[in-house]
Amino acid sequence: VMYKNCISCSICNHFSHGRCLNLSKNDIKDIENISNFFMCTPCNRNIFPGFVEYHKPTKITHRNKLKQCFTCSNLVPKEKYPNKFLIYNNVKRNICKCCSYLNVDIPVRDKSCIEFLDCPICKNQVKYESIFCNLCQHWVHPYCNDISKQELKILGQNSENWHCKQCNFEIFPNSVIDHGPQSTNTYDYQNDFITYNDCSLCKKNVTGNETLSCSTCQHWVHKNCIGKFDSRTEYQNFLKYYSSKDWDCPACTAEILPFIE
Numbered sequence: 058v059m060y061k062n063c064i065s066c067s068i069c070n071h072f073s074h075g076r077c078l079n080l081s082k083n084d085i086k087d088i089e090n091i092s093n094f095f096m097c098t099p100c101n102r103n104i105f106p107g108f109v110e111y112h113k114p115t116k117i118t119h120r121n122k123l124k125q126c127f128t129c130s131n132l133v134p135k136e137k138y139p140n141k142f143l144i145y146n147n148v149k150r151n152i153c154k155c156c157s158y159l160n161v162d163i164p165v166r167d168k169s170c171i172e173f174l175d176c177p178i179c180k181n182q183v184k185y186e187s188i189f190c191n192l193c194q195h196w197v198h199p200y201c202n203d204i205s206k207q208e209l210k211i212l213g214q215n216s217e218n219w220h221c222k223q224c225n226f227e228i229f230p231n232s233v234i235d236h237g238p239q240s241t242n243t244y245d246y247q248n249d250f251i252t253y254n255d256c257s258l259c260k261k262n263v264t265g266n267e268t269l270s271c272s273t274c275q276h277w278v279h280k281n282c283i284g285k286f287d288s289r290t291e292y293q294n295f296l297k298y299y300s301s302k303d304w305d306c307p308a309c310t311a312e313i314l315p316f317i318e
Contacts, residue, residue: 063075064085064095065095067095068096068100078097087127091145127145128165129156131153139157140152140175176196186206193223193224252275253275257278263277269299271304274308283306
């Protein structure tokens with residue numbers, strides 16, 4: 058193949074044009090830098106005939122690029138399935154249904170950088186306050202694991218590895234057997250994490266993961282409404298610092314301490 062923007066299949070060892078696979082030059086660079094593994098569409102169709110459909114080449118658009126699996130570059134379907142959304146090297150990625158069955162064994166260079174964004178207990182996507190399981194590498198809703206907001210702050214200050222309820226059950230199945238209605242604990246953990254998506258300052262809807270909620274009014278606040286930051290790293294360090302501490306938004310701070318400008 059006399060075409061500089063081409064890629065080799067790790068299964069059949071044939072080179073394919075990037076344009077025939079709807080891959081741009083940057084897509085090919087990402088595959089080589091992230092996983093160094095690629096499976097062409099015909100090989101995908103032969104190995105996973107029930108999951109992969111052969112698509113005619115279409116023109117690469119920005120919208121199509123966002124729907125491509127970052128490991129095999131197949132189109133990501135709109136349907137909901139486990140392990141669809143993940144973070145790799147602090148960048149949010151999507152993977153197709155075929156690759157999602159591989160879980161943490163997806164072909165990437167550093168598997169420790171994988172963070173799945175769907176809770177392994179309720180299967181819903183995790184967006185805000187959560188805790189990371191070091192075993193299954195999933196972010197978990199605290200209330201799904203019977204963790205209160207105060208307990209989450211204590212765990213956030215602990216640097217030791219933490220395992221979710223589902224992983225603990227797989228490792229120690231006899232330790233969580235239900236022996237009958239002995240406990241009378243009816244505490245609703247989900248009430249601890251009720252928040253409001255309208256910003257307490259500009260009153261507009263808050264979306265995205267890189268936001269912070271006020272401990273007093275329970276409203277999420279936009280980055281620009283929190284204050285000015287010199288760099289993205291400074292803002293991420295700010296979020297990491299207050300992930301396990303109470304933080305009051307500027308509106309609540311003005312009510313509590315009106316003499317501070």
